[in-house]
Amino acid sequence: MNITSRLHETALELGEKPAYHFMGQTSTYAELDAAVSKFASGLVQLGIRKGDHIALLLGNSPHFVISLYGALRLGATVIPVNPIYTADEIGYILHNGDVKAVVGLDLMVPLAEKMYEKLPNIAHYIICESGQPEVDQDGSNLSLRSKMKSFTSVLASGEASFKGPELDKDDTAVILYTSGTTGKPKGAMLTHGNLYSNAIDVSDYLRIAKEDRVITTLPMFHVFCLTVALNAPLMNGGTLLIVPRFSPGEIFQIARDFQATVFAGVPTMYNFLLQYPEGRAEDLQSLRLCISGGASMPVALLENFERKFNVRVSEGYGLSEASPVTCFNPLDRPRKAGSIGMSIVNVKNKVVNELGEEVPADQVGELIVKGPNVMKGYYKMPEETAAAIKNGWLYTGDLARVDEEGYFYIVDRKKDLVLVGGYNVYPREVEEVLYSHEDIVEVAVVGVPDPNFGEAVRAFVVSKKPELREEELIEFCKEHLAKYKVPSSIDFLEELPKNTTGKILRRSLKDQLLQTK
Structure with a gap:
């Protein structure tokens, strides 16, 4: 099983249920699954095959969801890229990642012009309509224009009956480039098994069900959103409330209008919501759970948010190399402020000293992780892979401690x-x-x-x-x-x-x- 086959099974069972709402547009599971198969089939007609690499330069939108699941359905490897990166940053990832096709907004055309000469191996640029004024392509070179296809035409050329090749759980599904704070970004290779196990385990741990409506405002190209607010809800028939970009006012309105049940955000988002003068507890009264990750949440912020809006905030922990989630505060036991919670099912966390030996409770050491969610390695970087994964354990670089009850606490980044x-x-x-x-x-x-x-x-x-x-x-x-x-x-x-x-x-x-x- 993998996330795209699970989507198909959900569509067979809950075909008429909304899979997502986006700016007044609604798609059912049956419609989404058909679009995914058609896009996958359309890519095959362009010559994209199992194992080829496809980059997504997209914000939060149905384009992203369809492109992601469509590429995975045909066995291609997806490389999500932050679309606001500079030409040099994007160019490095596309070159290092051996990308054959790019899916991006029409606003990408000038960027493609700038990078074209340096990236001759990119065979196709699939352009999605942004709703912004059309980009003038008259000045673009003819070779580049010949490689451009519209997302709509690729979708229209495909077959909804397309099934795709057999996929192995160890096949690379996604390559996520880390932020590169200590040098050039490294591409963490996540397999179909990695993505599926973490999506299912997170969904079950947080009890995300078909009745849930999840506010998806974290960037989809980031692993936190990818697993927690996109893949996990789709595994169990939940509905995505896709928000193109974070805005406190819009979050309050969407939560109220759609009776949202789950919100996932980073601490800064919670701070903006808390400081928003027109934010009311009544707007968030339908939420059963707020999830925080991406960075440590200050205890004062957590407690002030919970007090004002009367909703529980559960902090968790993850990293790109672990698909990403390893810990979450449990829903059936007390939530400890300042803690990232306990190991989720099927994942082991422990705190070790410099020799790799487990340290006693409440002693600070490095957090290491083991489980079916841990990456297969860094793309084309065997030495970095060997340094990060030792005896099956992923060394996170985060300093942590664990208490007597098994709750983990991030103390800080080792390098900070x-x-x-x-x-x-x-x-x-x-x-x-x-x-x-x-x-x-x-x-x-x-x-x-x-x-x-x-x-x-x-x-x-x-x-x-x-x-x-x-x-x-x-x-x-x-x-x-x-x-x-x-x-x-x-x-x-x-x-x-x-x-x-x-x-x-x-x-x-x-x-x-x-x-x-």
Whole structure:
């Protein structure tokens, strides 16, 4: 079984049930399954075969869902790419990923022009209508234009009866390129078995059923959305409420209009919803569950959100290399604020020291993971694969601890650890204290060079109170933190840098500091 065959089975059982709603458009499971088969068949007519690589440069839309499942149905490998990346960033992924075809919005045409000469192996550009003013193609070279097909024509040329080849669970289904904070992005190869096991296990663990209506506003090209808010609901007949881009006002309206039952977001989204002046608890009263992931959620934010909107927030943990989910707070036991929860079914997590030995409860070490969700390796990077996977265990690079009851806690990223005079300072601990201040909206903490102590703690904050002063916040920190953990300086910013999923980019702040020296 794989996610595309499961979709077909669901369509046979629940054919008339809505699979998704999108900007006034509704598709049933039968319609979605037929579109997936037609797109897969249309790709075959273009010469795309099992094992070929197809990149998706798409935002949240039915185009993404149909392209993803269609390519997987014919056995192609899908490479989702953030469409707002620069030409150089996209070009690297398309070249490194040996891409044969690209599916993207019509707004992609100028980008394709710029990259065309460097990417001769791309045989087809499949263009989706964006609804924006048409891009002028008169200046594009004839060779490029000959490679362009419309998404509509590819879909129309296919057969709804197309079944596709036999797929093995170890066949590569998706290659997800990591953010590349320490160098060039690495392509994590996820198999059909990886994707299916994690989608089913997450769906069962969170009790996502056919009655659920899941707000899908996280970027579909990101693994968090891909599994939790797209694949998992479709496995059990749930309905996707597809939102093109996150907007607090729109989330409240969609939750109210469609009586949404599940919302998945990153902590920044929850912060925006909490701060939205017109947000009301009544708008979210249909939600039975809110899911947070992608970054650690400050405890103060979690508790304030739950208090205001009277809905439970369950924090989880995952990474691209694990498809991604390894932990979630259980629904049948208490939710522990600040915890990423317990190992989901079929997945093992443990905390180890530098020798790979499991450490006692509440001792900090590196989190490692094992299960059917763990990637087969990095594409064309055997050395990096060997460094990440040892004896079947995936080394996450995250520092964590586990309590006596089996609840895991992320302490911080290994590479974000700040060493002040030989003492370990975990940025998240300092951030939690600052988040508890009533006037703070957002926080990021980094380590900066210090001539006396090696490193010092520096904080960046966004405040809702213009007159708030650095001295006041430092005194506040002194009340709650050991002296060596207190920030040596605090910068006030209008906003913090974030990636497309809303995750705050500590490294970007650190790089900016180095550039100004």
